[in-house]
Amino acid sequence: MTPPLGRIMFRDLSPVTPGGFPARGVAGDPVPVAVTLVRDGHGLLAGRVRWRPIGATAWDVAPLADRMDGSGRWVGRFTPGAPGMYEFEIQAWWDRFATWRRDLRERAAAAQDLTVEFEVGARLIESMLDLVDPPARDRLGDAVSGLRSASCSEQVRLAVGLDDAVAGLLDGVPDPVETVASSRHRLRVDRERAVFGSWYELFPRSEGGFVPRARTWDRLEAVAAAGFDVLYLPPIHPIGVTHRKGPDNSLVAGPGDVGSPWAIGLAGTGAPAADGGLPVGAGGHDSLHPELGTLADFDRFVARAAELGVEVALDVAFQCSPDHPWAAEHPEWFTRLPDGTIRYAENPPKKYQDIYPINFWPDRDQDRVALWEACRGVFETWAERGVRIFRVDNPHTKPLAFWAWVIPELLERWPDLVLLAEAFTLPSMMHALAEVGFHQSYTYFTWRTSTWDLRSYGEELVGGPAAGWFRPNFWPNTPDILSGPLRDGTLAAFALRAVLAATLSPSWGVYSGFELGENAPASEDNEEYLHSEKYQLVERDWDRSDSLMPLLATLNRIRREHPSMQRIDSLRFLDVDGEDLLAYTHHVPAGTVVGGRVLGGDDTVICVVNLHPTEAREGIVHLDPAALGLPAGAPYRVLDELDGTTYTWGGSANYVRLDPAERPAHILAPSRSVRCFTTPAL
Amino acid sequence: MTPPLGRIMFRDLSPVTPGGFPARGVAGDPVPVAVTLVRDGHGLLAGRVRWRPIGATAWDVAPLADRMDGSGRWVGRFTPGAPGMYEFEIQAWWDRFATWRRDLRERAAAAQDLTVEFEVGARLIESMLDLVDPPARDRLGDAVSGLRSASCSEQVRLAVGLDDAVAGLLDGVPDPVETVASSRHRLRVDRERAVFGSWYELFPRSEGGFVPRARTWDRLEAVAAAGFDVLYLPPIHPIGVTHRKGPDNSLVAGPGDVGSPWAIGLAGTGAPAADGGLPVGAGGHDSLHPELGTLADFDRFVARAAELGVEVALDVAFQCSPDHPWAAEHPEWFTRLPDGTIRYAENPPKKYQDIYPINFWPDRDQDRVALWEACRGVFETWAERGVRIFRVDNPHTKPLAFWAWVIPELLERWPDLVLLAEAFTLPSMMHALAEVGFHQSYTYFTWRTSTWDLRSYGEELVGGPAAGWFRPNFWPNTPDILSGPLRDGTLAAFALRAVLAATLSPSWGVYSGFELGENAPASEDNEEYLHSEKYQLVERDWDRSDSLMPLLATLNRIRREHPSMQRIDSLRFLDVDGEDLLAYTHHVPAGTVVGGRVLGGDDTVICVVNLHPTEAREGIVHLDPAALGLPAGAPYRVLDELDGTTYTWGGSANYVRLDPAERPAHILAPSRSVRCFTTPAL
16 A cells, blocks of 8 residues: 655645646756745745656756745755756655754753764664765764763764754754655756747848849848847748738739738749759748748858848748648648538638638548658758747647657757747637747737837736746737737837837837838728738838937947846836836845856836827826835936836835837836946937 | 537536535525636526435436526526535436427517428427426327328417426426436535634633543533534644653753643553543554543543533644654654664754654655554544544644545535645645645634735635635634734733624634733744743633723624624625724525525624724724615614624715724624624623
8 A cells, every 4th residue: 555645745836837738948047946845744844846857767856945935835946957858856855853853952952861862863863874975974973972972971973963063964864764856857958049049020121132232141140230130031932823912912813913921832843952952943931932042042141140140930830822832732631612622711801812721630640640741841951950939820720739749759859849820810729839839929019009009018928827838929010910009009109009019028029110110001900001011012211311220229239238127027016106107126135147157137117108199198107116126215217128228226215207209118227237338229 | 539528518517615625605505606608509408416325326407597698608506405425417408399489489570481390399299208207298199190280280280389387397308308417526515613603712721631520621611602513622632741842842841841732752661440441551653641530531522512502623633752752663654863862843943843744755655554544543543432523733733635535525524524724835735735725724814913914815805716615714813823903902902802703703613711811922033922821821800891802702692693604605795984993794685594594584794893992993994785685765773792782884985983892893783684682791
């Protein structure tokens, strides 16, 4: 009869996810571990966490400490170094020696006879001699002798029993008789880009594709110069011709119309690439649109981006134009109608005749396996070319089961992969996609415009039920979404939304044209752009003097210089007396480890944003100086990182006035955490 | 390659416990079930819960309904009838027919060609013909023909497709291709006494034991007359003589001193019982103290109690006097010192020489098994005599693993067993004991005296993290605890604590002497009674005219008449303007099922208690009439169930004044929910 529990019960262990998927960490960030230890009786407990990469044999260990607040909660942390899958478990034990020692002190204070207790202690130490290294063993052997030397005075033997050095040798040594292990849990460690990065999206076909003009790619250089980390490209594959959409999503394309890049696939005999690679002329998700250049051009583009510190992210959209090779070769991967045709995409009564959705659950299981492996192959094709970041189109219309299978498969081969979920849907689905494996997700930021909206959403992201694994990426706009104050909005509206996205979320991004304030909506009914770039090439005057690109560059610089802005969990909101003003801080104290770097001092940023795009607003911002490491009783200087202005703040209430004509926001760094005094950017 | 998830992901399923132990229900109470269903795409889902007693083959099913609030949350309920262990799971599926029908309506409205859709629908219905009974099958067959009759007009075929009767036949029928089952969960259904009951504790030796005086047991009759459900007796076993405690916990007992009933066990050759049962003269946990009577007397006592509607509850205290037979027969079940003696109980520097604690983890596993089985045998011995309720002494000093093993073992044989945990320790342990199997627990009520204390604790019990399985039993006093306002307190203080316990918690109890206001503490240092009944017999004048027994009887009557007071989850607190006034309500609407009974009307109780034991207090009580089923705009009458007074209340604020000299509290029933107008009791 085996007991259904060990000697210690482990309750509310974290980090875990509710569905039992791996918890998430970031390479070089400490992973906080907590567990409630419950054991009968009054003995002292001890605990530790042990962890290792999956597949390794040796464990690393880190201590757990009792929080000593009556909760029975023990906390600790460990810091995995490299991306990959790890496992960890808690070990806890009744610390018989520490308990004996505590009781010995009490007995001695009560002048009780200690003779038998000395022998109890000696036997306890003896039972643990084999668990320590030889020098410690010798020292403990001496203690055993001391406890047993009947010729010594009780006082001497007591001193041996209470000796801190002896206790120190046994501290943290798991007692094999008493040690119980929790169930084992998995932790997936991602690279930093999974949680922190600045994204820029552009349609390469509007910029000449991957063929360099005069040995360079102007736009790539500009994006890199503005401090963006990721350049995300909509699908770069051949585009179908059947039911190709014309400009402004019209149903009939003219002869020169380029079609939507998301209508992926064009059958035919593509010519082999010049470099002997994949055929580029035609094909599906594994092929490159011939007008964008050759695969060799693409590789050179990716390589140049890397030189500039920019990663190229590709779009993975599992759907096919009617001309996709899969439609002919694998009709069983699609939904077939009784008349033998394939059902095109629709959301009745809406129809999307240029796209066939994939049926991820074909009738026969072998078809499903082949399909899922083919989809995995799409990621593999591009990962083998060096791409490590993918933006996944509409993942919520593909099975969670597929993602729960394919993402770990891919990460096992490329642990540095990062997948962004383009899911704008119910929170339950967005959280589920994150839990089963996506590294980060688009969010509702685009539609959160009021102070209440933004604060409640921010607080949910920091402390809500999915905070442990749902990592946000804030986009003020996308090719699909021109919304809120941006519609017909002023440049000031664009500036304030950029500041919000870049300072609220460690990951943010914009779709090109944003910096030029492109603001013309297609209609009242939807959030599309007029003359959307999804259906046509767009030419832009990048050199416009009022471009917001310098602001975006400044924001990216500030984000890089302030580690506190690089993780969502430092975000806290401030109360403000004053309409339309949103205030929040990022703060991490000296000694915090972020991405393997130890902070030499506090890092603190105080943001105040005027949410009204055209009118000035003023108010009183309340803060707790102690919580931010600021002097409570004395004034201090704060630098506005946006424009280099300095202000004197003090106490717990400070006046702020923001006029959109001058600046959308303050991004204030107290002098002690200021890293950089650059020139004004606005 | 099997997908790691089904086609639907089940998130946040309830009821479950965090450690995977069975969730808890009450026989005849509906069990609310909730789950978040997450599936890709835009299809309509359907779900149900299915459940059965463990060991049964057939399932019962109950529907789940989408809460339709964007949360993806589906809810339902099922009502198990008898105590025992059940299992349940959620089944959910993409409802292909309902989705097709919804889309058909949209397509028709958009005047799209429906020809192929009719065939799609016909095939869908055909695929489900085998899942319905023959009449339905015929009706569905007709629908298939109708959809296919090319000779009919589109309008006629559309009507067939949209026919509510056809949809009704397929509604709730799980589609075998699409149906996914959640993991299976266990639910333990307890009888009502696990959550609702009035307890009275007395030392039988102070009342002549189980030997009836003049064919009756006076005190038992009185307890029954006062409406108590459970008569709980401290240990009734032989008491050791070694280191027996004298009066007031003195270290040396005189010749006539009776000793503590918790110093269990006296070795020797007990004479066989007159009825041929177990020896009563001496023995351990399986034996009866000879001075209490014979086992036959005990049986008659238990039987008479049952006639009176009272259940006898015994104390199970797993510890032994040095004279317990186990100490001699099984020294391996105890902690032995190097000198060969058994370590007595201590909490250094305190010593309890009259007790040996049991070591539940002996070195050899076969010893552990024998010990655990012997402990199980203690419950079995008394359960075989008809005892079904046990108060377990200090369960937190025995392994959780032991309880997690023994409680299911016992419940499998006696599903109507109820175990009360006497654990006054850290919340983590109290919650763990409840989770692994205890039916109910003593609480911190005894030490909660202020309005904030009581409200926050009550709210934690109703809505805190352990609310699903931690069931409170509120005791104003116990033989170990004379605390708070009771110490040297007035009778009014006792009255107010009784009202609080009886009206805040569905389970409550008092230790005898409470009704007489016994209030003399042993010392400043602890919460013991002076001349504690634990160490000596106590004679009481039960007929004192100021006895609170009539109040306790009134409280018990009110509790029985108001189903809303019989479950903790109806408790809500009210805001009060006014010091020391605690106000709360119990409310369940008409139609609620409680213990298998359907309420014909609303049941509502409004309690207002003055927490000051000697001074009058007044204030304004705020309530939301709509939340309590009360008229919002008109006055209504409320009856004070304590004394029959009626008042006129109205609106959302009402004035209350309570003078301890007159009454400790109002227990107000709005006229529409009044069940009984008895004579005043105070």
